[in-house]
Amino acid sequence: MTTILPSAQEGCLLLADITGYTAYLQGTELEHAQDVLADLLETIIAGIEPPFEVSKLEGDAVFAHMPSAAIDASMLFDTVESTYFAFRRRLRDVVNGTTCDCNACVLIPSLDLKFVVHSGLYVVRRIGRTEELTGADVVLVHRLLKGSARDVVGNDAYLLLTRATLDAIGGDALTLGLSEHVEHLDVGETEVFIENLEDRWKAEESRIHKTVSHESAAGSFSVTMPATPQEVWPFFIEPRKRLEWQAGLTAVDESVDGRRGVGTMNHCAHGERITLQQVLDWQPFTSFTTRDEMQGTDVVFMTTTTFTAKDVGTEVTFDFACEPAEAWPPIKPGLFQILELSAQQLIAILDEPSGDDSVADAQGPRE
Numbered sequence: 319m320t321t322i323l324p325s326a327q328e329g330c331l332l333l334a335d336i337t338g339y340t341a342y343l344q345g346t347e348l349e350h351a352q353d354v355l356a357d358l359l360e361t362i363i364a365g366i367e368p369p370f371e372v373s374k375l376e377g378d379a380v381f382a383h384m385p386s387a388a389i390d391a392s393m394l395f396d397t398v399e400s401t402y403f404a405f406r407r408r409l410r411d412v413v414n415g416t417t418c419d420c421n422a423c424v425l426i427p428s429l430d431l432k433f434v435v436h437s438g439l440y441v442v443r444r445i446g447r448t449e450e451l452t453g454a455d456v457v458l459v460h461r462l463l464k465g466s467a468r469d470v471v472g473n474d475a476y477l478l479l480t481r482a483t484l485d486a487i488g489g490d491a492l493t494l495g496l497s498e499h500v501e502h503l504d505v506g507e508t509e510v511f512i513e514n515l516e517d518r519w520k521a522e523e524s525r526i527h528k529t530v531s532h533e534s535a536a537g538s539f540s541v542t543m544p545a546t547p548q549e550v551w552p553f554f555i556e557p558r559k560r561l562e563w564q565a566g567l568t569a570v571d572e573s574v575d576g577r578r579g580v581g582t583m584n585h586c587a588h589g590e591r592i593t594l595q596q597v598l599d600w601q602p603f604t605s606f607t608t609r610d611e612m613q614g615t616d617v618v619f620m621t622t623t624t625f626t627a628k629d630v631g632t633e634v635t636f637d638f639a640c641e642p643a644e645a646w647p648p649i650k651p652g653l654f655q656i657l658e659l660s661a662q663q664l665i666a667i668l669d670e671p672s673g674d675d676s677v678a679d680a681q682g683p684r685e
Contacts, residue, residue, distance in 0.1 A: 335473035339378040365401025396602035437486040465501040475515040493576035535637035544567040547625040563664040
């Protein structure tokens, strides 16, 4: 009988490692410590999957991968940073929400999280009920966990990218604000680029968000999409994907400084009608807010689009503010008609793999 060997595939490998856990485990009660670890690992998995697919848990680390074609700079950084922010918030919530004075609870703030990402070749092998990724690049991403990146940023919270990953996402280290470094490993020298996640967390905590609240909105429109927030998000922020489903949209020219986020400008064409769109607020996979100026008029929209995970699917809500206020009533019917048509087109796209539209529930406008 001929044995069919698995073929090598090109993709992006990610290791998310809880730092300080070994010391934490030695100084705490085992039962409580394991509960804390399980809670934090669940937070990490929820943050990275999708777009990454978790291969396995490695003690206090999560090992995951994704096809190279599915990644870009914005998606990678948004995924890592939003996961890190969720991790830090979970640490804070556990500490603030417990009255337990055992060491496992008292020492929770000593934990932190780092990410190592490398692009390369690997083979996925099914051994019994488990999945194993093998190859030289798999070895490298694990070796990098023990490198000297901590000395570069001065803490245990960082994202480390190899040169191969930076090239794969088409990123520029200077524009992305990364520190360049060379790791000297037993497998050779490796050029890497590092982002200080502690600095990103501090900036996130101090940032003032610009949003349109649901309560103050001139009007709102909601629809439930048959996919997770991470799967729906790219269809709203990537120009190529927006053209697939947004009714009447004929072109989007994007001006991005390294990655999408606050300050990104979009030049949107709806036939001969042009809208200048600026991103005012950016909370990956949760919400974003834009200011849309319709050229040739004095009408300006501010829209917050929110993604809320449900038991099945994601509720997407658009909350609108409009200036001048008197422009809203005549614009609203046509706008909501376009949103309804666009929503149904996106639902059809998202439903294609399964053909199941049971969760597609267009709820329509709120007066």
